[in-house]
Amino acid sequence: MTIPPSPFTGDLAHDSAALRDFAAECDRTLRRLGPVAERDADRAAQAARAHHAVRALRRAFLRRHASAVYRRATGDLRDSLRLADLAAAATARFPGLLPQPAQLAADAAVVQAHKEGWEIDQGIFFHAVFADPVAGEHLLDAMRRPTPAARALLAGYEATGRVALPAVTLTRSGHTATLTIINVHCLNAEDNQHVADMETAVDLVLLDPRSKVGVVRGGEMTHPRYRGKRVFSAGINLAELHAGRISYLEFLLGRETGYLAKILRGLSDDSDSWPPTPRTKPWIAAVDTFAIGGGAQLLLVFDRVIAAADSYFSLPAAQEGIVPGAGNLRLGRTATSRVSREVILWGRKIRATEPDARYVFDSVVEPGALAAEITRAAEQLAADAVIANKHMIVTAEEPQDAFRRYMSEFALHQALRLYGEDVLAKVSRFSARAHDSAPSQADAAAQTGASVPREAGARR
Numbered sequence: 001m002t003i004p005p006s007p008f009t010g011d012l013a014h015d016s017a018a019l020r021d022f023a024a025e026c027d028r029t030l031r032r033l034g035p036v037a038e039r040d041a042d043r044a045a046q047a048a049r050a051h052h053a054v055r056a057l058r059r060a061f062l063r064r065h066a067s068a069v070y071r072r073a074t075g076d077l078r079d080s081l082r083l084a085d086l087a088a089a090a091t092a093r094f095p096g097l098l099p100q101p102a103q104l105a106a107d108a109a110v111v112q113a114h115k116e117g118w119e120i121d122q123g124i125f126f127h128a129v130f131a132d133p134v135a136g137e138h139l140l141d142a143m144r145r146p147t148p149a150a151r152a153l154l155a156g157y158e159a160t161g162r163v164a165l166p167a168v169t170l171t172r173s174g175h176t177a178t179l180t181i182i183n184v185h186c187l188n189a190e191d192n193q194h195v196a197d198m199e200t201a202v203d204l205v206l207l208d209p210r211s212k213v214g215v216v217r218g219g220e221m222t223h224p225r226y227r228g229k230r231v232f233s234a235g236i237n238l239a240e241l242h243a244g245r246i247s248y249l250e251f252l253l254g255r256e257t258g259y260l261a262k263i264l265r266g267l268s269d270d271s272d273s274w275p276p277t278p279r280t281k282p283w284i285a286a287v288d289t290f291a292i293g294g295g296a297q298l299l300l301v302f303d304r305v306i307a308a309a310d311s312y313f314s315l316p317a318a319q320e321g322i323v324p325g326a327g328n329l330r331l332g333r334t335a336t337s338r339v340s341r342e343v344i345l346w347g348r349k350i351r352a353t354e355p356d357a358r359y360v361f362d363s364v365v366e367p368g369a370l371a372a373e374i375t376r377a378a379e380q381l382a383a384d385a386v387i388a389n390k391h392m393i394v395t396a397e398e399p400q401d402a403f404r405r406y407m408s409e410f411a412l413h414q415a416l417r418l419y420g421e422d423v424l425a426k427v428s429r430f431s432a433r434a435h436d437s438a439p440s441q442a443d444a445a446a447q448t449g450a451s452v453p454r455e456a457g458a459r460r
Contacts, residue, residue, distance in 0.1 A: 008060060012068055016094055019061050023096030026054040027103075030116065037114040051117065055124060058097060062128035069094055070135035077134075080142035083249045083257070086129070087122060098125055112244045113424040119248040123415025126253060130408035133401070140400055140407075143257040144268035149196070150203030157204050165197040169219075170204060175212035176378040177205040182219040187226065187234035190294045195251050199259035206267050206281055212382045214263070215374055216298070217286040226289065232311070235293020238320065242426050252414055255294075256325050256407065264301040265394055278391035282381040286374050287311045287352075288367065293324065296343075299360050300330040303390060304377045307352045307361040308370055314349040321423035323414045329406045333397065335359035 007022065008015040029050045033043045062069070073089040074081055081089060091098045099118035107115040130136040157163050161172035167183045179201045181188045188194075205214040218232040240246050247254070266280025285291075285299050287307040296313040299305050315331065317324040324344060332340035339356055342348040350357050352364045365373045417423060 007057065008064060010064060012065055015061055015065065016096075019057055019094070020096035022057055023054050026050045035114070036116055037110070047116075051120075055121060058121060058124050059128070061097065062125065066128035066132050067135055069097065070129055070132065070138070074138065077138055080138075080145055082143060083126070083139075083253055086139065086142075087125065087249065090125065098122060108244065110244055112242050112418065115244055115419075117419050119418055120415045122248055123412045127408050127412035130404055130411055133404070136404040136408065137400065140257055140261065140404055141268040141270070143254070144261055144265065146203045146207055146267060147199055149200045150207065153200065154204060154207050158208055158210070161210075163201065163204060165200060167191075167194040168197040168201045170201045172208070172211055175210065175382050176215060176375075177208065177211035177213070178215040178217060179205070180217055180219045181233065184219055184222050186237055186239075187221060187223055187231050188218045188295070189234040189237035189240075190251070190255070191237045191240045192245070192247050192251050195255045195259070199254075199262070202259045202262050203267070206262060206279060212281060213378045214281055214283045215286060215378065216283065216302075217374075218288055230288035232285070232287045232289065232291040233293075233295025233298065234290070235295050236320070236322070238426070241322075242423075248415060248418065252325075252418075253407075253411060256410070260298065260301050260326070261403070264398070265400065266391075278387055280387055280391055280394075282386050282390055284374060284377050284381065286370055287313070287361070288370065290314070292316070293320065296360070297325045297327040297330075300327065300334055303386075304381060305360060305362050306370060306373050306377060307357070307364050308367040309352050309364050310367060312349050312351040313357075313360055314347070315343045316347045317344050319347055321420055321426070322417045323410060326403070326406060326410070329403070330398070331360075 007018040030047055033039055033047050036044075036047070039047060069090055070086075071077060072093050073079075073086055079089075087098055088101075091100065099121050103116065103118050107118050129139055153163055157170065157172075163170040167181065169180045169182055171178050171180070179198070181194070181198075183189060183191070183194050202214070205211045218230050221227055221229055221231050236246065246252065263283050266278055269276075269279050282303045283301075284304045284306065285302040287299070287305065289308070289311050291299055291311070291313040293315060296315045299313065315324045315327050317327070328340070328344060331343060335343075335356065336359075339348075339359060343350065350360070352361055357364065363373060363377075
């Protein structure tokens with residue numbers, strides 16, 4: 001397949017029809033070539049050419065019409081749609097612009113290396129949406145609205161001060177609400193369920209009038225090497241990623257624009273009530289043992305980070321092959337550009353007792369003193385003026401417009417990284433471990449799914 005010469009005129013109806021027809025031709029070609037796992041080198045090359053052609057057209061179409069597409073999909077900005085709902089609305093109104101539900105379902109059923117790669121086409125779409133100032137801001141505000149899951153649980157949480165979710169528990173004591181991550185089977189690694197539960201819990205804290213301060217801490221582990229110890233987070237669940245079970249929309253984009261954005265900025269508010277009050281609250285992170293990858297990214301949106309003296313953080317993005325969320329945006333501002341490059345590009349691990357740890361860890365205490373330090377910090381951050389000042393600090397340090405522009409590039413380049421040769425090559429390593437009849441303790445730890453630290457043998 002080759003790109004037709006100058007298929008677009010600038011007229012939305014004409015250009016939509018041209019894109020629809022070309023995308024349909026691409027789909028017919030891919031079906032003729034058979035499943036990805038069964039293609040030989042020649043058929044794989046034909047598929048790559050077809051994808052290249054239709055993706056170039058999709059990007060060209062969105063350069064002309066992204067704003068109009070977004071307005072049509074959202075009822076001229078009247079509807080606040082989350083990522084998946086927006087993609088579905090755009091798919092229905094503009095056939096050929098995005099993959100069809102059946103195509104996405106087929107990809108969801110296979111490992112990452114055997115997917116057609118429709119997430120790249122989603123990345124092209126969201127790159128264009130976030131690049132548009134009006135559409136991008138509208139989408140970010142939509143993502144910071146409370147989720148239906150949180151609204152359904154709110155009355156019960158207000159009454160009891162406790163909610164138990166599969167990956168997170170939420171408990172209120174006085175004015176402090178503590179989110180405990182209990183994804184213990186994989187060292188608190190992040191997966192789709194974890195992201196969904198974290199957003200629900202964060203929403204509940206922000207909606208509950210009795211919760212003044214939020215705390216996030218890891219629960220006690222069942223892993224043999226860490227049994228009985230608390231762990232903050234082992235980052236993205238690499239086994240789930242390579243098995244094709246990490247959602248591009250709900251996890252990779254939704255995590256950044258959902259619960260992390262809510263911890264940083266609070267809930268969006270378009271009401272005309274007076275006086276206007278930022279719908280945000282202060283947040284504390286308590287780091288036990290380690291915060292790796294996504295766990296380290298998470299620390300960069302907190303107002304206070306307390307770490308045990310025997311803990312460390314790292315962002316081994318280059319080894320994992322993907323972009324570490326908004327870590328590239330925030331770590332250089334929190335630390336220095338040189339430290340950011342050492343951590344993200346070079347894989348440097350920073351222990352709590354090192355001088356550079358101060359860039360991320362606000363206070364470092366002995367493990368046994370962590371609970372008392374959390375209590376002390378929560379009492380100080382419950383002061384009435386904290387919310388207004390947090391709002392102003394975030395406004396100065398990271399305006400939503402700067403985050404929007406970052407997310408435009410992230411949406412595209414993270415999607416491309418998911419299908420990088422280095423990322424796909426890791427699938428065979430995970431498969432080999434899974435079929436080993438007598439795996440070592442280190443390999444058994446990796447099979448739990450965690451992006452576990454080098455001492456546990458998962459990264460090599």
